[in-house]
Amino acid sequence: MNHIRHVAIIMDGNGRWGIKHKKSRNLGHREGLKIVEQVIKTTIKNKIKFLTLYAFSTENWKRPKKEINFLFNLLENFLLNKITDLNKQNIKLKIIGKKNFSRKINNLLSVSEKKTMKNKRLQINLALNYGSKSELINAFKLIQKNKVKINEKNISKYLFTNNTPDPDLLIRTGNTKRLSNFLLWQIAYSEIFFEKKLWPDFKENDYNKILEKFKKIKRNYGNI
Ligand code: IPE
Ligand code: IPE
Ligand code: MG
Numbered sequence: 001m002n003h004i005r006h007v008a009i010i011m012d013g014n015g016r017w018g019i020k021h022k023k024s025r026n027l028g029h030r031e032g033l034k035i036v037e038q039v040i041k042t043t044i045k046n047k048i049k050f051l052t053l054y055a056f057s058t059e060n061w062k063r064p065k066k067e068i069n070f071l072f073n074l075l076e077n078f079l080l081n082k083i084t085d086l087n088k089q090n091i092k093l094k095i096i097g098k099k100n101f102s103r104k105i106n107n108l109l110s111v112s113e114k115k116t117m118k119n120k121r122l123q124i125n126l127a128l129n130y131g132s133k134s135e136l137i138n139a140f141k142l143i144q145k146n147k148v149k150i151n152e153k154n155i156s157k158y159l160f161t162n163n164t165p166d167p168d169l170l171i172r173t174g175n176t177k178r179l180s181n182f183l184l185w186q187i188a189y190s191e192i193f194f195e196k197k198l199w200p201d202f203k204e205n206d207y208n209k210i211l212e213k214f215k216k217i218k219r220n221y222g223n224i
């Protein structure tokens with residue numbers, strides 16, 4: 001049985017769910033947030049130590065302003081209402097991606113990270129304004145600046161995910177088979193699960209089924 005240390009998720013399909021059920025993409029995002037809370041609970045139940053969630057990509061800035069504002073309002077309210085509770089549950093929040101949002105959001109993110117930085121039960125890496133290519137470029141620049149050797153260890157060290165083991169599995173909901181610029185370096189040997197359901201329909205049982213399937217996979221890493 002494979003042990004699971006790190007699950008990464010591309011939470012896709014909110015917009016389509018919203019249009020289908022409520023005629024509004026944004027209501028799909030609101031529904032999607034409930035699933036995030038459920039997934040955090042299930043991750044803890046399964047004693048998994050790292051959860052990386054793709055919430056907003058460097059490409060998502062192309063979306064209409066109204067949708068972007070709605071998403072960041074959701075994030076703001078979520079952190080304001082829940083960070084104390086996350087902290088009590090011994091959860092550490094880390095933002096991966098460049099924090100170039102409004103001053104208010106940047107501050108809230110930094111305060112939330114600082115408040116939870118010593119927590120040990122689960123680390124949530126929240127990918128915001130995250131793009132794997134820009135993360136890699138940033139890492140190479142730091143390597144150059146610090147005049148250190150280019151090797152696997154150092155590249156991993158200068159990524160936003162430093163100190164996080166590579167994901168054992170990556171899940172993408174929403175019936176699309178692509179990576180959309182997510183963790184390209186880190187998932188070199190991850191098991192990938194493409195889930196047909198839209199994110200707001202992804203229930204505890206669907207998540208547990210994937211975790212059980214993962215545990216039984218024979219992982220070769222090039223060996224036989
Ligand atoms: C993923 O859902 C959430 C974000 C990118 C913020 P989408 O908003 O991409 O939903 P679909 O893919 O359009 O249905
Ligand atoms: C990926 O979903 C990003 C997030 C889930 C945050 P997208 O919906 O943005 O991906 P594409 O554009 O369809 O590839
Ligand atoms: Mg999408």
